[in-house]
Amino acid sequence: MNGDRARREIERISAMVRESNSRCTTEVVPGELDSVHLTFHCSGRRHSVAWVGAWLETLDADALWRELDLATRGAIKKPS
Numbered sequence: 734m735n736g737d738r739a740r741r742e743i744e745r746i747s748a749m750v751r752e753s754n755s756r757c758t759t760e761v762v763p764g765e766l767d768s769v770h771l772t773f774h775c776s777g778r779r780h781s782v783a784w785v786g787a788w789l790e791t792l793d794a795d796a797l798w799r800e801l802d803l804a805t806r807g808a809i810k811k812p813s
Contacts, residue, residue, distance in 0.1 A: 775808035
């Protein structure tokens with residue numbers, strides 16, 4: 734995954750985190766070119782994820798919300 738594509742996915746995820754109104758912050762962790770490595774810091778807890786970039790690009794918004802919910806054990810949820 735090239736830098737521009739990875740940056741777009743990270744921006745998309747960061748926007749969703751902001752939209753969720755959670756108290757989570759997102760840290761980008763250096764990783765392999767075909768992956769997106771993030772650490773979510775949520776109320777004193779850390780949730781690290783490494784997603785394959787090509788797979789991440791295939792997710793629509795609802796699927797990505799589900800992945801964020803799962804990865805953060807419910808700390809980031811789609812707003813109602």
